[in-house]
Amino acid sequence: MNESKVNEQARLAALYEVSSRLGQSLDLTEVLNQVMDAIIQLTGAERGFLMLYDELNKLQTMAARNVDQKTIDGRSMKISRTVIDRAMSTRQGILTNNAQEDDRFAGQQSVVGYQLRSIMCAPLRARGEMLGAVYVDNRLFNSVFDDADLKLLVTFANQAAIALDNARLFTQTNQTLARRVNELSIFQRIDRQLNKSLDLDKVLNSALDWAISLTEADGGSIGLLETMEDSEERFLRLLVHKGATPRQNGKPILVPLHHPVLAQVLAEEQPVFTRQVSLEQAIDGSPAAAQVAVPIMRDGAISGLISLESHLETAITDEDIAFVQRLADRAAVAIKNARLYEKIHAVNQAKSEFISVVTHELRLPMTAIKGYNDLLIGGLTGPLTEQQQQFLQIVRRNINRMQDLISDLSDINRIESGRMKFEYAAFDIRDTVNDVRDSLQEVIAGKQQTLTIEMEQGIAEVYADPKRIGQALTNLVSNAYKYTPEGGEITVRVKEVPGFAQLSVVDNGIGISEENQAKLFTQFFRAEDHAVREQAGWGLGLSIVKKMVEAQGGEIGFESELNRGSAFTFTVPLVTIKRNNK
Numbered sequence: 001m002n003e004s005k006v007n008e009q010a011r012l013a014a015l016y017e018v019s020s021r022l023g024q025s026l027d028l029t030e031v032l033n034q035v036m037d038a039i040i041q042l043t044g045a046e047r048g049f050l051m052l053y054d055e056l057n058k059l060q061t062m063a064a065r066n067v068d069q070k071t072i073d074g075r076s077m078k079i080s081r082t083v084i085d086r087a088m089s090t091r092q093g094i095l096t097n098n099a100q101e102d103d104r105f106a107g108q109q110s111v112v113g114y115q116l117r118s119i120m121c122a123p124l125r126a127r128g129e130m131l132g133a134v135y136v137d138n139r140l141f142n143s144v145f146d147d148a149d150l151k152l153l154v155t156f157a158n159q160a161a162i163a164l165d166n167a168r169l170f171t172q173t174n175q176t177l178a179r180r181v182n183e184l185s186i187f188q189r190i191d192r193q194l195n196k197s198l199d200l201d202k203v204l205n206s207a208l209d210w211a212i213s214l215t216e217a218d219g220g221s222i223g224l225l226e227t228m229e230d231s232e233e234r235f236l237r238l239l240v241h242k243g244a245t246p247r248q249n250g251k252p253i254l255v256p257l258h259h260p261v262l263a264q265v266l267a268e269e270q271p272v273f274t275r276q277v278s279l280e281q282a283i284d285g286s287p288a289a290a291q292v293a294v295p296i297m298r299d300g301a302i303s304g305l306i307s308l309e310s311h312l313e314t315a316i317t318d319e320d321i322a323f324v325q326r327l328a329d330r331a332a333v334a335i336k337n338a339r340l341y342e343k344i345h346a347v348n349q350a351k352s353e354f355i356s357v358v359t360h361e362l363r364l365p366m367t368a369i370k371g372y373n374d375l376l377i378g379g380l381t382g383p384l385t386e387q388q389q390q391f392l393q394i395v396r397r398n399i400n401r402m403q404d405l406i407s408d409l410s411d412i413n414r415i416e417s418g419r420m421k422f423e424y425a426a427f428d429i430r431d432t433v434n435d436v437r438d439s440l441q442e443v444i445a446g447k448q449q450t451l452t453i454e455m456e457q458g459i460a461e462v463y464a465d466p467k468r469i470g471q472a473l474t475n476l477v478s479n480a481y482k483y484t485p486e487g488g489e490i491t492v493r494v495k496e497v498p499g500f501a502q503l504s505v506v507d508n509g510i511g512i513s514e515e516n517q518a519k520l521f522t523q524f525f526r527a528e529d530h531a532v533r534e535q536a537g538w539g540l541g542l543s544i545v546k547k548m549v550e551a552q553g554g555e556i557g558f559e560s561e562l563n564r565g566s567a568f569t570f571t572v573p574l575v576t577i578k579r580n581n582k
Contacts, residue, residue: 030167038156043120049063049134049135078114079114084135092123096118096119120153121133125158131165134153203335209242214320217309219241220306220307222306223239223252224296224335234257237255262305265295276289289313291310291316292324366399366406369395424552426462426575430459432473433453440481443481454494461575464572471548484509499573501572501574503571507567523540549571552573
């Protein structure tokens with residue numbers, strides 16, 4: 001067997017050996033090292049380099065080894081870019097036995113300056129795409145490599161490209177999965193923070209903080225589409241801005257709808273990315289190297305915009321934009337809730353102000369009417385006939401009803417607006433129960449009803465407003481008295497449960513239908529039953545009781561069966577619990 005045949009077989013054996021080791025790992029770093037060591041082993045080169053295209057389509061050196069299989073540092077990476085460029089452009093392997101005298105490369109500064117001689121380079125191709133190149137050389141000797149070496153290098157490069165492509169895809173998949181899992185975890189925190197507050201300013205600040213911190217942006221703005229109060233003109237009001245450029249005189253920036261980037265976002269309903277942002281293109285009026293404008297979609301329409309800027313043109317990647325889009329979707333829900341809350345708060349504020357004015361204005365004439373009515377009944381203007389006395393008594397009863405209504409409206413208004421003052425104190429709940437019993441005993445006895453008090457011994461003191469707790473209990477006992485027929489029974493039970501004193505008012509009255517039970521604590525609700533309608537009332541008592549009990553840390557509930565009676569139960573915190581919570 002001749003020498004060339006022996007050498008060919010040796011080459012094939014070496015190629016088989018190194019190729020068989022490829023594909024055993026999907027770790028990109030490990031595959032890079034395997035390929036680089038194999039290339040040095042196959043070619044006997046002094047040095048070897050492996051380059052891959054990065055995300056910006058630029059060749060980056062990923063591995064570099066010498067004949068001793070040691071990594072080459074950056075100071076020794078003196079290679080011919082011209083040889084590499086030719087291999088990439090022609091998609092063919094390149095061989096030069098003496099680059100100093102090769103007409104293709106002799107005039108190149110790198111070849112002359114680095115004293116390069118024997119060089120081979122082969123492209124890396126997989127799935128029809130160029131991944132990069134492998135490059136080997138020997139700077140000391142000419143004619144180190146021949147055509148057979150080049151053929152071997154090209155063959156191995158084709159196999160290595162597949163292994164590298166698989167490892168890189170696996171790495172990218174792992175990175176994408178890890179990023180997605182991490183992003184889901186981040187979005188859990190974002191959702192909690194965005195929905196933690198119904199304050200619009202806090203929601204907007206939180207959304208923008210997340211957008212900036214999780215991208216490579218230097219700053220940004222978030223704004224909402226609004227309409228001028230004195231015209232139909234719409235604009236984008238930047239309500240929150242973070243970055244180098246301050247707001248105009250400390251006021252929100254107004255961006256017209258014909259702004260080139262905003263107009264494009266509104267037309268396409270998609271993010272718009274801009275490089276080398278001009279003054280006219282800048283959302284916040286500050287030029288930048290890169291800017292992305294992401295719409296905030298709500299109910300199928302754009303309601304606002306998140307814009308991010310960076311001084312680096314390479315910042316704000318496609319993944320960043322996709323992340324901000326998902327963030328914008330979440331922010332849209334929180335913004336909608338905050339704005340609804342603002343509207344509800346404004347309506348409640350207007351209602352509170354209206355009730356305050358009305359109750360104040362009604363109290364003055366009601367006091368005068370009551371005073372003059374009492375004077376007439378007292379005979380100050382002379383004797384009255386029996387019928388006149390009856391009419392004036394009717395006036396008095398209706399004045400009292402109106403005063404009760406005004407008082408109830410004032411109580412509800414103060415509780416809802418947070419203006420009701422509770423005079424908290426430690427007291428014996430049994431004393432309050434006895435006071436309520438004494439105050440209502442006469443009217444209850446007038447209907448031949450029986451009022452029974454059942455109280456546990458040794459109940460600890462409670463911590464609340466004695467007057468308001470008495471008011472709540474009085475209201476419940478009064479309801480029981482009103483809606484229990486003559487001869488009925490009313491029981492007030494008091495016992496201690498963990499952390500609370502529990503008060504129950506039980507009657508065997510008319511009860512409440514299942515349909516009406518769902519509306520029971522609604523303001524101004526009164527059942528249509530004749531037995532209910534014949535009793536005086538405005539449908540505010542139970543609503544007031546519920547609000548007062550809950551405002552002081554208690555709970556209220558009830559059980560009822562039509563025509564069999566009702567049981568209302570509420571709790572009052574024990575003084576020991578309140579002190580421990582301070």
